[in-house]
């Protein structure tokens with residue numbers, strides 16, 4: 308089992324204070340991020356930087372999102388106990404673990420087999436019960452739909468129609484939509500089967516959401 312010492316706990320507290328100063332106001336999101344060891348989810352090469360407010364490299368040229376971005380996207384979801392949430396882009400598993408610790412039932416899809424395998428192994432070791440799938444997130448998970456919330460953690464060219472279909476009425480989908488230079492964080496609240504309340508929440512930077520699996 309990986310260790311979590313006072314030094315790491317202290318750095319985590321500092322990071323969470325910074326996130327609060329930068330405008331993250333959801334107390335439960337901050338609490339969970341203060342509890343969950345991010346250094347378990349990063350490559351040991353970068354363990355010393357696990358509590359910097361920065362994205363870090365993971366396998367296959369992908370990244371674990373910046374802590375501020377994780378906090379921001381999670382806050383937009385307004386997670387409630389028992390929410391059924393679909394995440395696209397498992398990556399390191401950190402975001403999925405944050406959602407799980409908030410009391411959600413988490414389903415997460417990853418298109419890279421290596422990342423899927425590594426994260427599955429890590430979750431088994433840590434006893435985190437997330438439903439992980441190896442596949443193309445553009446297709447969602449129709450067998451488990453509909454979802455209360457859907458979170459896309461890669462830059463999408465447009466909002467995937469199939470995912471809007473798999474969202475419950477009243478549910479929210481959060482997606483960074485590519486505009487060429489960066490991505491506009493966008494939320495879609497489902498009013499009924501054909502109408503959505505769309506809101507924009509500023510610019511972010513993500514790795515691309517790609518079709519198919521590798």
Ligand code: SAH
Pocket residue numbers: 369370371372395396397398399400401402403416417418419422442443444445460461514515516517518519
């Ligand atoms: N949520 C992750 C962020 C990882 S970066 C974390 O907390 O670490 C985005 C991830 O999305 C990458 O791992 C990338 O491989 C994956 N991805 C990109 N397009 C995808 C798709 N169509 N389906 C599933 N995963 C995808």
